[in-house]
Amino acid sequence: MDLQHWLGRADDAIQQWADTFGPYERHPSLLVEDDRFAAAFEEFTGRLKDNYPFFHPHYAGQMLKPPHPAAVVGYLTAMLINPNNHALDGGPATARMEREAVAQLAAMFGYDTHLGHLTTSGTIANLEALFVARELHPGLGIAYSADAHYTHGRMCRVLGMDGHAVPTDDLGRMDLDALEDLLRGGRVGTVVLTTGTTGLGAVDPVHEALRLKERYGVRLHVDAAYGGFFTLLAGGEGPESLAPEPWRAIARCDSVVVDPHKHGLQPYGCGAVLFRDPEVGRFYLHDSPYTYFTSTELHLGEISLECSRAGASAAALWLTFQLLAPTPDGLGRVLAAGRRAALRWAELIGASDALELYQQPELDIVTYFPAVDPARLTAVDAASARVLADGMSGPDPVFLSTLKADREAFTARHPKVTADAEGARILRSVLMKPESEHYVERLHDRIERLTQALAQE
Numbered sequence: 001m002d003l004q005h006w007l008g009r010a011d012d013a014i015q016q017w018a019d020t021f022g023p024y025e026r027h028p029s030l031l032v033e034d035d036r037f038a039a040a041f042e043e044f045t046g047r048l049k050d051n052y053p054f055f056h057p058h059y060a061g062q063m064l065k066p067p068h069p070a071a072v073v074g075y076l077t078a079m080l081i082n083p084n085n086h087a088l089d090g091g092p093a094t095a096r097m098e099r100e101a102v103a104q105l106a107a108m109f110g111y112d113t114h115l116g117h118l119t120t121s122g123t124i125a126n127l128e129a130l131f132v133a134r135e136l137h138p139g140l141g142i143a144y145s146a147d148a149h150y151t152h153g154r155m156c157r158v159l160g161m162d163g164h165a166v167p168t169d170d171l172g173r174m175d176l177d178a179l180e181d182l183l184r185g186g187r188v189g190t191v192v193l194t195t196g197t198t199g200l201g202a203v204d205p206v207h208e209a210l211r212l213k214e215r216y217g218v219r220l221h222v223d224a225a226y227g228g229f230f231t232l233l234a235g236g237e238g239p240e241s242l243a244p245e246p247w248r249a250i251a252r253c254d255s256v257v258v259d260p261h262k263h264g265l266q267p268y269g270c271g272a273v274l275f276r277d278p279e280v281g282r283f284y285l286h287d288s289p290y291t292y293f294t295s296t297e298l299h300l301g302e303i304s305l306e307c308s309r310a311g312a313s314a315a316a317l318w319l320t321f322q323l324l325a326p327t328p329d330g331l332g333r334v335l336a337a338g339r340r341a342a343l344r345w346a347e348l349i350g351a352s353d354a355l356e357l358y359q360q361p362e363l364d365i366v367t368y369f370p371a372v373d374p375a376r377l378t379a380v381d382a383a384s385a386r387v388l389a390d391g392m393s394g395p396d397p398v399f400l401s402t403l404k405a406d407r408e409a410f411t412a413r414h415p416k417v418t419a420d421a422e423g424a425r426i427l428r429s430v431l432m433k434p435e436s437e438h439y440v441e442r443l444h445d446r447i448e449r450l451t452q453a454l455a456q457e
């Protein structure tokens with residue numbers, strides 16, 4: 001795809017459509033001379049250089065990468081019209097694209113019925129799921145694992161609900177025995193299960209939690225903001241395939257959140273929430289005196305907490321899904337490559353004297369730390385911080401991220417390391433670009449050399 005060509009075509013297409021409405025004059029207050037624009041643009045693009053190279057496989061840090069060119073063209077083309085997906089009056093075409101793209105997400109999770117919409121982010125999508133949970137179980141709290149995204153605790157405060165953090169096992173998954181102890185107390189109405197924690201990529205055992213749904217009458221919400229698209233690898237063939245049970249069980253949970261702006265190749269501003277029971281739409285009921293006049297069909301704004309939302313986000317997702325559908329042989333191939341990269345790197349780290357694997361990657365997040373002697377948490381922490389900093393400076397850079405592991409979590413995995421501090425930073429790499437598959441050897445060599453250089457100081 002030649003981006004320049006298609007951006008030109010985008011401008012043409014929208015101009016042709018605009019021309020069908022007859023000529024009008026732009027107001028002089030909006031006119032900008034080309035040479036003034038050139039100067040501002042020069043400064044602007046100069047300032048944008050202050051960024052990390054998210055696109056490059058030597059960036060192996062956080063969950064960041066540019067959108068697919070199809071998403072860029074979809075977004076910018078629709079943005080020239082700037083529809084607002086709050087209501088059908090704000091842009092019928094992109095509202096329909098949103099419904100179609102959301103239906104594809106529902107099919108991906110195996111939902112036979114659904115009510116759902118896009119949101120600005122995973123945080124807002126989870127807030128909506130917790131809001132509906134509160135309406136259905138007033139007075140009861142929310143349980144989530146200690147490794148769940150930090151926004152669950154925060155949103156419980158926003159909603160005036162009690163949040164309960166449940167301990168995790170030594171792979172970072174929710175401990176269901178601890179959860180059951182909590183549920184016996186009768187103060188929890190909804191359990192949040194995370195399929196792919198943001199830190200480690202650990203997958204909570206959703207299939208085993210299902211029995212608690214009946215026994216304690218709780219709702220189950222799945223936070224798949226990061227991990228959701230990995231459901232495309234569940235029960236597949238190659239080495240990258242995942243045990244299907246937790247992923248198939250999502251279809252039997254009450255709601256699920258996924259972030260197309262993480263593994264769905266989209267620009268920021270694209271989360272999604274899906275409810276299995278469309279009847280929960282009643283909790284959103286409100287009247288808007290300004291909108292909802294062109295159709296008696298349910299407007300998206302009538303089933304979401306947010307008001308204005310970019311129709312361009314839906315356009316970008318819809319166009320991307322035409323080309324890389326959320327199916328195993330579409331988008332699944334992109335995730336498979338990242339997953340294979342993580343497995344390969346884990347193998348290399350396992351065979352290395354310089355590095356140690358923190359734990360085996362479940363999805364595409366690799367966590368590791370420099371082997372230090374004597375093995376103490378303070379030394380692991382200092383060495384990880386140095387590798388992070390040294391990696392970014394100098395020629396042949398490499399960009400990583402760190403994760404704070406607390407002492408219990410660390411020593412559960414590595415009992416031989418002396419716990420001389422509350423915890424330690426370890427290194428963390430999200431391999432979400434398919435290009436990583438052919439780059440992990442280089443990454444690994446580079447980080448091994450950085451670690452060996454430290455040992456020689």
Ligand SMILES: *Cc1c(COP(=O)(O)O)cnc(C)c1O
Nearest residue numbers: 121122123149198223225226259
């Ligand atoms: C990223 C993430 C969120 C928050 O989503 P945003 O889109 O960043 O608001 C919530 N839960 C999990 C598991 C995530 O990885």
